[in-house]
Amino acid sequence: MKVSSVLRVSFQALLRHKLRSTLTVLGVVIGVAAVIAMVSLGQGAEKSLNDLIVQSGVNVVFVSPFLTTRGGVRGWGGAQVTTLVEEDATAIGRECPSVVAVSPLVRTVAQVISGNANWSTSIEGVGEKYGEIRSWTVAQGDFFPARDIRRAAKVCVLGKTVAESLFGRANPVGETIRIKNVPFQVVGVLAEKGQGTYGENRDDVVLAPFTTIQKKLLGITHLHRVFVAARGPDQVEHASREITDLLVQRHRIRPGQENDFSVGTMAEMVSTARTQTETMGLLLLAIASVSLLVGGIGIMNIMYVSVTERTREIGIRMAVGARGRDVLGQFLIEAVVLSLSGGVLGIALGVGASLLIPRLLRWPATISPEAVLVSFLFSGAVGIFFGFYPARRASRLDPIEALRYE
């Protein structure tokens, strides 16, 4: 019996029971959709984690002035902990051999005004090495030098978004902006960095000397962070150990007492995020497997029903010369057509979800052609596996019994 005619017969049989066929393949649809969504999200997360490492600099180590549980990353709070100070940053640069550059950081959010234009943005007070540590470059003008830090100069470097919001296309270098009524001279504009890992705009920032921000805007003497660049990616571990030892000593922390700071690396943040992504992936994989199993059993059940309903048809086909393997093939192909239709629907749903999730949840997703192909083939395999026993039962019917079946 020709494959084309078997296919036609299969499609007719399935279309005859549209609702039944649809409900039957629902399990496969959900399973395949889950697999595709899972792989897309997993790959998206992997990609953005890799981006994060590259964006943030592989050498970066940061010191935060608060207590953390291991591996956890807290927000920018830490207002009560005021023990991290400029002298700590200087000491790190002076005494830790694995460290090449250090920059303090203080941070606030404020409105920035230029003429009639105003823009609310994040203000980061940093040291002169900050751009170097985080691999941020200046597109126009220059980064402020160490001298400006020492004398708390009222200068700033604008992120691209801020520059465009305040000055449009005009060159802002040399202009003056006001932050909380304090005038700052613009000395440079950062090169565009685009979206960050979690969809945040990394160009929406103003950089100024940390001394200026401490004195003029915040009235504090402590730091929110110290950013450190290690000598190389393989020196990151060394550097964080040296920094920890140094600060334990400087802050006079006794054995058994908790540190009032924590030293983190990008690699740690990334591995935490990766673990979360993997857990999520495993969860989706479990859903997908259960769903495909249930879908397969559904197909098996409906194929048994179909074989019973069509016993007489099978008898007729056998009487006119269909061999066991012709009947086996027919029902097997029918099961595969059924499960593949489910697979195709599932792929459509999964791809749809993978396109929608990044928009709705700001989660990155990358649609993987391999995942689409594999789930298509897998849904076909589900049809073969679960369709085999019903098809074999059909092929072993006794034609005389089958013809007599009412």
Add this chain to the structure above:
Amino acid sequence: MTPPVIRVEDLVKVYQGGGLRVTALRHVTLSIEPGEFVAVMGPSGSGKSTFLNVLGCLDRPTSGLYELDGVPVSTLSRDELARLRNDRLGFVFQGFNLLARTPAVENVELPLVYTAVPGRERRARALEALGRVGLSDRTRHLPHQLSGGQQQRVAIARALVNRPSLLLADEPTGNLDTRNGLEIMALLQRLNRETGLTIVLVTHEPDLATFAGREVVFRDGRVVHDVQRPAGDAVAQVERLPPPVREEEAA
């Protein structure tokens, strides 16, 4: 000399199941020559259906010899029997046994689907077979859109499409009224006379058996009666019936 279409010798069929032993055929010996039209008669349980199933290669005898066109059948596998049903045999059943929701022409094509005959030729042969049973104008109709007599003619066309050496008909008029039954008999008689098709017809209506040239009667699994005699003319009998109600209205 061509061999007989059917030669059975000492055929025995025993059914065994649930501790019960039923002997359906007891040492049947019989030959049917090409071109014969044989009516097989007998009360229910006489073994005539079993005999037909064995002739139709749907069932295998417990012992004894069965040759179809000179080919010994008793020892063939399931697949080989299927092949034989496909090339050498045509079946017509009491209940028509057409595939529902499948147009007449596709029902007729069904045996050819299991052969190497290409699609275009299958369709041509199916249309030709429908022409021979007088249904050229009903090829796209579905079974439920046809009257009983027309459905049985589609079934006959299906039985003819693979050009069989033997047509087996199991009470083909059992579900039809007198006129349609007679018309089916007339069609079978015409096919037998014009093309030399060998027909074995199972019936328990003695009137219908008179249209066959040979009558074989079974009782208790044995042939108790086997006579050849001139057959009645079914066409003439159809003509003697009162004028028909139009089939479209009846259906």
